[in-house]
Each structure stands twice: as C-alpha cells, then as structure tokens.
Amino acid sequence: MTSDMERLECPMCDFTVPMTDEYFLQLHFEQAHTTDSPFVIQDDPESQPPLLPQSPSSKRKHVADTPSSDEEENTVACPEPQCGEVVLLSDYNDHLDYHAAESLSFDEATGKYHSHHSSATMKDPAIARRPDTGLSKDAFLEHNFDTDLPEALKRNESHGRRIKKHSHRKRSNTNSSEKSTLSRSITTFNPFAKLDKTVKPPSKSARLGVSVARTTVRPASANISQKSELGPHAWEDRMPRWLHDQLDAGPKITVVNRIGRDGRLIKQEQVQNETPGIIPILAQLSALDHSVKNAYYCHPSTLHIGKTPKEGGFCGYRNIQMLLSYIQGAKAQGHEEFPGRTPGILKLQDLIERAWDKGINTIGRVQTGGIRDTRKYIGTPEAQAFCLSSEINCAVETFCDSKDHSIEAHESLLAAIERYFLQAAVSDGSNVYKTLLPPIYLQQPGHSLTIVGFERRRDGQCNLVVFDPMYNTSPAMLKLIGRKNIKTARPEVLHAYRRGARQLKKHASFEILMLTATPPLFPAWDV
Known part of the structure; x- marks a missing residue:
C-alpha cells in the first residue's frame, strides 16, 4: 500500500491521490476548484450567464447585466430593480436599510416618518429618534423596520437562507480574520516614479486575475480575486x-x-x-x-x-x-x-x-x-x-x-x-x-x-x-x-x-x- 508520504495532496482541500495518479489530481482540481474547466458540465452558455467573470482567453467577454450572488465571495446583488449594485454580505442589511432611508418622507398630518421602500417600513418614529446611539443593530431594526427579506429574494428560498446565514455570521463576529480588506491599495502605486534603469515597467502578468500559465495548477481564487478587485463585470470589453x-x-x-x-x-x-x-x-x-x-x-x-x-x-x-x-x-x-x-x-x-x-x-x-x-x-x-x-x-x-x-x-x-x-x-x-x-x-x-x-x-x-x-x-x-x-x-x-x-x-x-x-x-x- 502506498504510504501517506507517497501521496499527492490537493492544495485546496483534503483530497489526495497516490504519487502515480497525478492525472487524477489534476482532474479533481479542474472539476472541484476551477470555474472554466472543460471537464465541468455546464448549462447552455447562451441561456444562462456566468456567475463569475470569464478568463481573458474566453471568447465571450460580455457579462450579464445583473450579476448573480456568489457565496464564495461573500457578495450579493441587490434585489432592488433600480439599484444594480453588488454588495458585501456583511453590508447587506445596512444596504437595505439605506434604501429604506432613500424613500423616507414626513407626514405633516400625523407628524410621523414613513418609508415606502419594499424591503423595510418604518414603524415607531419615537423609538427611531436615536438610531446611532445605544440601540444595537438588531434592536434598532426590531423597533423600526420590518426586516423580512424582499419579495425578490423570497422567490429563492435557498438564496435567502444563504444571505441570512452569512450576514448573521458577519454581524456577530468582527475578528480581524473576517474583516474585509482593500483589494487594490494605493500603496502599490508610485505616481512620481521615473522610468530609469532601476525601475522596470510592470509585466503583462500584472493584469488582475490572470494566471502566469494556463497549464499551471492555479488557485480557484484567481477569478474571484479579479471580481472583488474590479467588480462583477471585470472581463467585459464594453458595457451594454x-x-x-x-x-x-x-x-x-x-x-x-x-x-x-x-x-x-x-x-x-x-x-x-x-x-x-x-x-x-x-x-x-x-x-x-x-x-x-x-x-x-x-x-x-x-x-x-x-x-x-x-x-x-x-x-x-x-x-x-x-x-x-x-x-x-x-x-x-x-x-x-x-x-x-x-x-x-x-x-x-x-x-x-x-x-x-x-x-x-x-x-x-x-x-x-x-x-x-x-x-x-x-x-x-x-x-x-x-x-x-x-x-x-x-x-x-x-x-x-x-x-x-x-x-x-x-x-x-x-x-x-x-x-x-x-x-x-x-x-x-x-x-x-x-x-x-x-x-x-x-x-x-x-x-x-x-x-x-x-x-x-x-x-x-x-x-x-x-x-x-x-x-x-x-x-x-x-x-x-x-x-x-x-x-x-x-x-x-x-x-x-x-x-x-x-x-x-x-x-x-x-x-x-x-x-x-x-x-x-x-x-x-x-x-
């Protein structure tokens, strides 16, 4: 029997194969950890838009107008038809709250504020007077808003459950390991650098999300990184x-x-x-x-x-x-x-x-x-x-x-x-x-x-x-x-x-x- 020392390990999960079965490790990686693998069975590309941006070698550069949510990226498309934004799951509840604030109006007859937004409705303005002080997030929402998910999300129960699960986890834990960071920091730029012998221009591989060689086993996060840095339409040639x-x-x-x-x-x-x-x-x-x-x-x-x-x-x-x-x-x-x-x-x-x-x-x-x-x-x-x-x-x-x-x-x-x-x-x-x-x-x-x-x-x-x-x-x-x-x-x-x-x-x-x-x-x- 082949010992543990003589097995190849997948860099992304616990899957292992014997040293002599390198092909099966490649096949596993393509099927389980890449989004554009020729070994993965996919729906008709003309009938369903991709969930992730296409690689630069793809012929189909145009990305769907309304991007889908991506659990691996912790992002979700806003369900509001006039919005079109893709937001972090950790910011999702706040995003809907601010949409509700967009439609806030004051009724002179009753002396009360109302929000006519589809995702949240104001209840008791007397309690809402201090939204940014003592009340916790959940307490403020409980007192002021109906936090049921919008109809656009209710139509997809599994999608809604996923959003609730992720947003709850993010709200309840703000350890540094779960915090979001800047993908493209200004610290990597030097606008005053002079192109002399000591400063080399960036290589072509500096294009975000591009792997150095297609034959190299690349992390599944390559396209995900591209999407988080440049957005859900990172690979399109032209906007609609x-x-x-x-x-x-x-x-x-x-x-x-x-x-x-x-x-x-x-x-x-x-x-x-x-x-x-x-x-x-x-x-x-x-x-x-x-x-x-x-x-x-x-x-x-x-x-x-x-x-x-x-x-x-x-x-x-x-x-x-x-x-x-x-x-x-x-x-x-x-x-x-x-x-x-x-x-x-x-x-x-x-x-x-x-x-x-x-x-x-x-x-x-x-x-x-x-x-x-x-x-x-x-x-x-x-x-x-x-x-x-x-x-x-x-x-x-x-x-x-x-x-x-x-x-x-x-x-x-x-x-x-x-x-x-x-x-x-x-x-x-x-x-x-x-x-x-x-x-x-x-x-x-x-x-x-x-x-x-x-x-x-x-x-x-x-x-x-x-x-x-x-x-x-x-x-x-x-x-x-x-x-x-x-x-x-x-x-x-x-x-x-x-x-x-x-x-x-x-x-x-x-x-x-x-x-x-x-x-x-x-x-x-x-x-």
Missing part, C-alpha cells in the same frame, strides 16, 4: 449599449419655478441625481441633536451626486464628481478645467485614461486592462491619477488594523478625519464648526464614499457624515433644503448620512484622498 447611451445622455434635467427671497419668480434647474444645499441642513440637524457634542462640516457647495436608474457600481466616478462639485462651486484649484456641468462618467473614464497616457499610475491600466466604456470598478489609484493629471493637489493616506490588533483601522480613520477638520475649525459660539475645507474621498473595501462632515458624540463615539453615491436624496431631506430655521431634531433624516464604528469596524483597511490646495476664503455659508 443601453447603459452607454444612458450615461452619454447624462442625468435628466428639469426646470422648475420658485419664488426668490425678493418675491420674484426664479427658474431653477434640477438635475436628476444631484442635490445641492444638503450640507447646511446637516449642520443644523447636528446642532439640534443633543447627543452631539461637536460637529464639523466641509464647504457647503459640495453636491450629493447619486446614481441614475440601474447603472450599478460606478461609485468611484460619482465620488470624483462630488469632489469636482466642490471645486466648481468654491472656484477652488482646477475649476478652470471644468466649466459648466459636472463631467459625466464616460468623460471621467477618458480623463483617467489620459492620465495613464501621461505616465501617472500607469500600472492601473495594466491591472484593469483599460476602463474606457466598461463597468470595471475604480478606486483611489484612479482618483489620484485623475487629480494629478488635472493639476489638482492631493494627498493619500491609508489606515490598516495594527499587527497586534491594538488599534483598528476605523479608529485611526476617525481620528485622522477629526484632525483634518480641527485644523480649520473656527468657533462661532455653536457646537457645529462650518469650515471651507474640501470634502474627502473615502475608499473602503468594495465601495467608496465622500466624507462631508464629522460628529463627536457626548458618549465619546464618533460618526463620519458622508454622501453615499449608492443612494439618492430622500423626500424628507428634500423638504428641508433651503430652510434656515429648523427647530426640531430630525435624527431619522441624519441616519442616512451617518457612518459610525458599527459600520466601519467591519473593514480592516481604508484609504482617503484629500485635496490639499488652500481653500478659497469667502462667506460661502452665508450665501
């Missing part, structure tokens, strides 16, 4: 035509009539996915919240820019647009390059590709295979390349859990954001500091946001105040915009913009990109 046309046309613009302060009729444009004037409202709401000790806000010209219907995961571009809205509104460094409307996603893709043409963060082109007219995820490296190419001064900072886990990444992040705002905080007698600082691009695993403020609570806890491009502005917030004399605290409205330790501690790393030019000094808050 309907989406290209939608992005090319830009958001819908309507003209409404409003009464100005002088009583005259004013024609005002409203852009479908852009909301101005939110930051002054958030500042008032922070001041009215008695649980907030101090709050800080960035320049009020920053727009909240969300998605358009079914566009999916373009959060990196939307956050770049929010930085640009500050630059345009404040007439900050670089505004001459961007007159008129905020440049669209297709234009931003061209500008990032142009930055690569100039030699800035060029490994990004190698890793992604190019981003023009695709739905591949971008991150801090591309945001930095865009800024440097446009001669906009910026700085990048990274935060990771310490090796001994004594300091967690989210703690370092919160401390850095507080320091950022403190540098420009000038007291006017209020506990809310209204600065002229730029907003901050925040990259967390799988998603990016724009930081527009910071709150320190009386119990010592802290919140980031963010604009999240995944979601649009709620009717409740739209009703408040323009008001300068809000008298009643509205924590239900603030909830959509707050990100505290509970949400942030799920991640082991973060990156921020800050605009570093001196902010223009004029009374923006009084305009």
Whole structure:
C-alpha cells in the first residue's frame, strides 16, 4: 500500500491521490476548484450567464447585466430593480436599510416618518429618534423596520437562507480574520516614479486575475480575486449599449419655478441625481441633536451626486464628481478645467485614461486592462491619477488594523478625519464648526464614499457624515433644503448620512484622498 508520504495532496482541500495518479489530481482540481474547466458540465452558455467573470482567453467577454450572488465571495446583488449594485454580505442589511432611508418622507398630518421602500417600513418614529446611539443593530431594526427579506429574494428560498446565514455570521463576529480588506491599495502605486534603469515597467502578468500559465495548477481564487478587485463585470470589453447611451445622455434635467427671497419668480434647474444645499441642513440637524457634542462640516457647495436608474457600481466616478462639485462651486484649484456641468462618467473614464497616457499610475491600466466604456470598478489609484493629471493637489493616506490588533483601522480613520477638520475649525459660539475645507474621498473595501462632515458624540463615539453615491436624496431631506430655521431634531433624516464604528469596524483597511490646495476664503455659508 502506498504510504501517506507517497501521496499527492490537493492544495485546496483534503483530497489526495497516490504519487502515480497525478492525472487524477489534476482532474479533481479542474472539476472541484476551477470555474472554466472543460471537464465541468455546464448549462447552455447562451441561456444562462456566468456567475463569475470569464478568463481573458474566453471568447465571450460580455457579462450579464445583473450579476448573480456568489457565496464564495461573500457578495450579493441587490434585489432592488433600480439599484444594480453588488454588495458585501456583511453590508447587506445596512444596504437595505439605506434604501429604506432613500424613500423616507414626513407626514405633516400625523407628524410621523414613513418609508415606502419594499424591503423595510418604518414603524415607531419615537423609538427611531436615536438610531446611532445605544440601540444595537438588531434592536434598532426590531423597533423600526420590518426586516423580512424582499419579495425578490423570497422567490429563492435557498438564496435567502444563504444571505441570512452569512450576514448573521458577519454581524456577530468582527475578528480581524473576517474583516474585509482593500483589494487594490494605493500603496502599490508610485505616481512620481521615473522610468530609469532601476525601475522596470510592470509585466503583462500584472493584469488582475490572470494566471502566469494556463497549464499551471492555479488557485480557484484567481477569478474571484479579479471580481472583488474590479467588480462583477471585470472581463467585459464594453458595457451594454443601453447603459452607454444612458450615461452619454447624462442625468435628466428639469426646470422648475420658485419664488426668490425678493418675491420674484426664479427658474431653477434640477438635475436628476444631484442635490445641492444638503450640507447646511446637516449642520443644523447636528446642532439640534443633543447627543452631539461637536460637529464639523466641509464647504457647503459640495453636491450629493447619486446614481441614475440601474447603472450599478460606478461609485468611484460619482465620488470624483462630488469632489469636482466642490471645486466648481468654491472656484477652488482646477475649476478652470471644468466649466459648466459636472463631467459625466464616460468623460471621467477618458480623463483617467489620459492620465495613464501621461505616465501617472500607469500600472492601473495594466491591472484593469483599460476602463474606457466598461463597468470595471475604480478606486483611489484612479482618483489620484485623475487629480494629478488635472493639476489638482492631493494627498493619500491609508489606515490598516495594527499587527497586534491594538488599534483598528476605523479608529485611526476617525481620528485622522477629526484632525483634518480641527485644523480649520473656527468657533462661532455653536457646537457645529462650518469650515471651507474640501470634502474627502473615502475608499473602503468594495465601495467608496465622500466624507462631508464629522460628529463627536457626548458618549465619546464618533460618526463620519458622508454622501453615499449608492443612494439618492430622500423626500424628507428634500423638504428641508433651503430652510434656515429648523427647530426640531430630525435624527431619522441624519441616519442616512451617518457612518459610525458599527459600520466601519467591519473593514480592516481604508484609504482617503484629500485635496490639499488652500481653500478659497469667502462667506460661502452665508450665501
């Protein structure tokens, strides 16, 4: 009998074969641990889209418009038909909560808030007044939301059970081994490196998800890694035509009539996915919240820019647009390059590709295979390349859990954001500091946001105040915009913009990109 020492082991599981049966080990690996094996029986490829991106050798580069969930990756497609996002299972419940917050409205007759979202409905607003303080996640949901899964998931019971199982496990355990990390860190880039004899250009194998040789037994995580780094459409050559046309046309613009302060009729444009004037409202709401000790806000010209219907995961571009809205509104460094409307996603893709043409963060082109007219995820490296190419001064900072886990990444992040705002905080007698600082691009695993403020609570806890491009502005917030004399605290409205330790501690790393030019000094808050 062959001894244990004379057996070959599968690198992915406990399967072993005798030394003389190497072929059977290869066959096992192809069948059990690869997604594009010729030995695996698959459904008709024309009738069913792949669950994972295809390898670069595949002839079929177009990926399905609505990606399926992938248990191995801990991601799931949002069931909301207008969303199109793929989110981490650990963030799934929060994702549905913020969708519910999108439809939050205030009923003047009853004095109660209502959410008309399909996945959650508000119950008792009296209990919902402090969603970001003492109540645990489960207690807050139990008191405020119906947490039954949406009908879109109920139609697939096994899928729903899988989501519940994973999301419960993630919520109940935040050990560093289970935390998500950044797939494409800015630390691998050096935009100021000169191509001399000591610096070699990246090899072709730097393309994310590509194995060095097809004949080599490769980890099953190769395609999974590609998907987590560049998204569910990592291998497509071009986005669908309907989406290209939608992005090319830009958001819908309507003209409404409003009464100005002088009583005259004013024609005002409203852009479908852009909301101005939110930051002054958030500042008032922070001041009215008695649980907030101090709050800080960035320049009020920053727009909240969300998605358009079914566009999916373009959060990196939307956050770049929010930085640009500050630059345009404040007439900050670089505004001459961007007159008129905020440049669209297709234009931003061209500008990032142009930055690569100039030699800035060029490994990004190698890793992604190019981003023009695709739905591949971008991150801090591309945001930095865009800024440097446009001669906009910026700085990048990274935060990771310490090796001994004594300091967690989210703690370092919160401390850095507080320091950022403190540098420009000038007291006017209020506990809310209204600065002229730029907003901050925040990259967390799988998603990016724009930081527009910071709150320190009386119990010592802290919140980031963010604009999240995944979601649009709620009717409740739209009703408040323009008001300068809000008298009643509205924590239900603030909830959509707050990100505290509970949400942030799920991640082991973060990156921020800050605009570093001196902010223009004029009374923006009084305009």
